[in-house]
Amino acid sequence: MKKLLVLSTALVATGFAAQAQELNVVSWGGAYTVSQVEAYHKPFTEMTGIKINSIDADNPAAPVKAQAEAGNVSIDLADVELSDAIKMCDEGLLAEIDPSILPPAPDGTPATEDFVPGAIQDCAVANIVWATVIAYDKTKVGDTPPTTVGDFFDTAKYPGKRGLLKSAKRTMELALYADGVAPEEIYDVLGTDEGVKRALAKLDTIKGDIVWWEAGAQPPQLLADGEVVMTNGYNGRFFAAEVAEGKPFGTVWDGSYMDYDLWVIPKDAPHKEDAMKFLAFSTDTQRLADQAKWISYGPARKSSNALVGLYQDGKTEMAPYMPTNPANMMSPIWTDPTFWADHDTELNEKFNAWLAS
Amino acid sequence: MTDATLPTPSGPLTTADGRPLKAALAASLAVRRRRALMLVAPLFLFILISFIVPIGQMLFKSIYNDGFSKNAPALVQWFDEHPKGSEIDESAYAALRSDLILMREQKTAGEAGTRINYDISGTRSLFTGAARKAEKLEPPYKEAFIALDKDWGNPNVWRALRSAANPFTIDFYLAANDMTRDETGAITAVPKDQQVYKKLMGRTLMLSIEITALCLLLGFPIAHLLATLPMRKAMLLMIFVLLPFWTSLLVRTTSWMVLLQSQGVLNDVFVWLGVIGEDGRIQMIYNEMGTIIAMTHILLPFTILPLYSVMKTIPPSYVRAARSLGATSWTAFRRVYLPQTLPGVGAGGLLVFILAMGYYITPALVGGADGQMISNMIAFHMQKSLNWSLAAALAAQLLVVVLIFFWIYDKLVGIDKMKLG
Numbered sequence: 001m002k003k004l005l006v007l008s009t010a011l012v013a014t015g016f017a018a019q020a021q022e023l024n025v026v027s028w029g030g031a032y033t034v035s036q037v038e039a040y041h042k043p044f045t046e047m048t049g050i051k052i053n054s055i056d057a058d059n060p061a062a063p064v065k066a067q068a069e070a071g072n073v074s075i076d077l078a079d080v081e082l083s084d085a086i087k088m089c090d091e092g093l094l095a096e097i098d099p100s101i102l103p104p105a106p107d108g109t110p111a112t113e114d115f116v117p118g119a120i121q122d123c124a125v126a127n128i129v130w131a132t133v134i135a136y137d138k139t140k141v142g143d144t145p146p147t148t149v150g151d152f153f154d155t156a157k158y159p160g161k162r163g164l165l166k167s168a169k170r171t172m173e174l175a176l177y178a179d180g181v182a183p184e185e186i187y188d189v190l191g192t193d194e195g196v197k198r199a200l201a202k203l204d205t206i207k208g209d210i211v212w213w214e215a216g217a218q219p220p221q222l223l224a225d226g227e228v229v230m231t232n233g234y235n236g237r238f239f240a241a242e243v244a245e246g247k248p249f250g251t252v253w254d255g256s257y258m259d260y261d262l263w264v265i266p267k268d269a270p271h272k273e274d275a276m277k278f279l280a281f282s283t284d285t286q287r288l289a290d291q292a293k294w295i296s297y298g299p300a301r302k303s304s305n306a307l308v309g310l311y312q313d314g315k316t317e318m319a320p321y322m323p324t325n326p327a328n329m330m331s332p333i334w335t336d337p338t339f340w341a342d343h344d345t346e347l348n349e350k351f352n353a354w355l356a357s
Numbered sequence: 358m359t360d361a362t363l364p365t366p367s368g369p370l371t372t373a374d375g376r377p378l379k380a381a382l383a384a385s386l387a388v389r390r391r392r393a394l395m396l397v398a399p400l401f402l403f404i405l406i407s408f409i410v411p412i413g414q415m416l417f418k419s420i421y422n423d424g425f426s427k428n429a430p431a432l433v434q435w436f437d438e439h440p441k442g443s444e445i446d447e448s449a450y451a452a453l454r455s456d457l458i459l460m461r462e463q464k465t466a467g468e469a470g471t472r473i474n475y476d477i478s479g480t481r482s483l484f485t486g487a488a489r490k491a492e493k494l495e496p497p498y499k500e501a502f503i504a505l506d507k508d509w510g511n512p513n514v515w516r517a518l519r520s521a522a523n524p525f526t527i528d529f530y531l532a533a534n535d536m537t538r539d540e541t542g543a544i545t546a547v548p549k550d551q552q553v554y555k556k557l558m559g560r561t562l563m564l565s566i567e568i569t570a571l572c573l574l575l576g577f578p579i580a581h582l583l584a585t586l587p588m589r590k591a592m593l594l595m596i597f598v599l600l601p602f603w604t605s606l607l608v609r610t611t612s613w614m615v616l617l618q619s620q621g622v623l624n625d626v627f628v629w630l631g632v633i634g635e636d637g638r639i640q641m642i643y644n645e646m647g648t649i650i651a652m653t654h655i656l657l658p659f660t661i662l663p664l665y666s667v668m669k670t671i672p673p674s675y676v677r678a679a680r681s682l683g684a685t686s687w688t689a690f691r692r693v694y695l696p697q698t699l700p701g702v703g704a705g706g707l708l709v710f711i712l713a714m715g716y717y718i719t720p721a722l723v724g725g726a727d728g729q730m731i732s733n734m735i736a737f738h739m740q741k742s743l744n745w746s747l748a749a750a751l752a753a754q755l756l757v758v759v760l761i762f763f764w765i766y767d768k769l770v771g772i773d774k775m776k777l778g
Binding site: 087207211 | 551560620729737743744
């Protein structure tokens with residue numbers, strides 16, 4: 001009995017010791033998490049000896065909120081979208097981040113100037129810029145592949161089903177843009193009743209041809225199965241299908257929807273100090289550039305761009321696939337987190353009512 | 358041997374050690390009951406901790422949301438002191454300012470704004486924006502706030518503030534029924550283009566009923582075969598029923614996607630057979646049809662198994678007797694066999710119906726736009742919009758609907774007649 005007690009105490013003690021050297025990091029899973037594990041987690045563990053538990057979630061903001069609500073926070077870091085980062089920061093769920101902990105660029109430019117505008121928030125620091133784009137199957141669109149969002153809505157010119165994200169956010173912006181609204185005016189228009197009607201009316205023109213998707217892995221699958229000829233989706237996923245799996249996909253960069261993914265640290269994170277260390281480490285110039293070796297999401301630092309070279313296969317040039325490449329930024333629609341924090345409920349209800357009708 | 362140990366017939370019965378028999382019996386029974394209780398205690402505790410308490414907590418959120426009230430003490434006090442209908446005067450705006458300054462300090466403007474935003478869309482930024490500037494505002498605050506954003510003078514906003522000052526609310530149940538409040542606080546329907554929950558609840562009911570009916574229709578003959586075939590063949594058939602039952606739900610759903618999609622196996626076969634042309638491929642998935650097919654398949658074992666267990670106990674001699682007394686095979690089935698299977702039909706039907714009402718993954722994957730159910734909206738509010746109070750209200754309503762059907766079933770058939778196997 002005594003032996004057992006000693007043994008179990010020892011086990012518990014080592015358990016605690018191990019716990020102090022761990023970080024729980026929640027991200028989106030799939031190829032994206034792989035890129036973070038390779039570019040951030042492994043070198044960080046090598047350098048500091050701190051083990052990183054990578055946890056997948058459909059939307060990492062949900063468990064952060066759930067844990068804060070339940071008063072039992074075990075997440076140290078989460079990778080969330082801009083609107084969720086701002087929302088949760090406003091709600092007091094996140095730790096504030098002092099930008100001075102972020103290392104400067106190799107040439108000495110301070111971090112606050114090195115990051116792209118909006119990438120450093122009160123409680124969040126961006127690691128990537130990503131885009132929701134339209135991809136098509138090259139074998140199904142004839143000799144003149146689609147180049148604009150207008151082509152996506154033109155089922156006469158390109159017959160066949162379309163894949164679209166089942167959510168008001170992104171879908172309604174896309175519809176308004178296709179209807180001729182300039183990217184910078186989209187949120188002004190969408191804020192009015194007429195604007196919402198206009199977006200839904202545009203979607204009505206192809207409603208019967210839409211296959212709705214919800215998870216990021218679905219659009220490349222729908223496209224590969226021949227279920228749709230065009231679909232919107234996350235550019236990194238299409239890249240993985242096109243380059244890593246050799247699928248005959250092409251991308252329409254017109255009207256790409258730009259968003260950040262940012263690191264946030266819950267206010268009551270158990271290992272806040274280590275989490276801050278990890279955050280500073282993973283968003284330095286080299287680490288952000290390294291990530292682009294694994295997935296085609298743009299680094300949030302300007303100084304990283306010069307270091308982005310080839311895909312991990314050693315022959316594919318990454319630049320043409322990057323959403324931040326000037327050649328691809330033809331008419332980007334930048335997400336407006338404040339707008340969505342305000343109108344999320346209302347627009348999703350209208351969108352869902354339209355879907356169900 | 359003497360008679361000394363025998364009880365005297367006149368006195369009360371006692372045990373060997375002289376205690377009254379009744380008390381001794383009661384004591385030993387109590388011990389046994391305690392022991393029995395100890396045996397079920399782990400399960401009871403498990404259910405209590407992992408099921409009843411969290412569900413209770415979650416449902417409580419549907420009537421309780423303190424997102425605004427706990428962060429705005431001065432306004433709560435102002436509303437307490439000034440009954441409904443009082444003019445929103447300078448003192449109210451002063452209270453608003455002090456609360457906003459507090460929210461700014463504690464980073465809770467978003468939380469308070471989110472609560473009001475559930476009521477009036479577009480008001481969240483009203484809070485986060487004003488909290489940033491509240492400290493610099495100069496009296497008179499009323500004019501200052503309205504200059505900041507004219508919505509601060511909107512009576513509807515103040516109506517919403519007053520209503521949110523009380524953490525207990527039925528507003529989420531109103532929202533779950535496509536209703537809201539107007540400026541005076543009276544309950545009205547939300548605009549037509551925003552109504553979605555009642556419609557989805559109706560569709561969930563319809564789909565569940567259709568799926569239950571299909572399951573019974575398809576499951577009944579199979580269960581009958583299972584119960585009447587010789588052992589060896591019945592076992593083989595049973596494996597066909599159970600194999601998919603043991604396979605992961607996701608695997609089965611995705612297999613249906615492979616089979617049914619317009620470039621899928623089934624459509625390919627039809628085209629190859631010449632039943633349909635290359636352009637006439639049938640859309641069998643990502644719509645209501647997909648949901649019905651996949652869910653019927655997934656839930657089928659839940660009807661077959663209870664039906665089978667009931668049919669197994671029906672002696673074949675009853676139907677033979679009916680036939681020998683001159684009944685046609687239809688009459689014998691209808692009057693003799695079918696009534697005896699009813700406990701199984703009831704159990705299987707109810708089981709499938711209740712499971713179908715709460716189904717979520719399958720409709721989410723194969724339902725497209727018109728095959729969505731209310732559970733998809735609950736998941737949406739749990740995971741995406743993070744409006745847990747509305748999710749809880751929708752879930753509570755779903756629970757009530759299921760309980761109503763349970764009650765109807767009890768009245769019509771009787772729950773004690775249900776036989777699960």
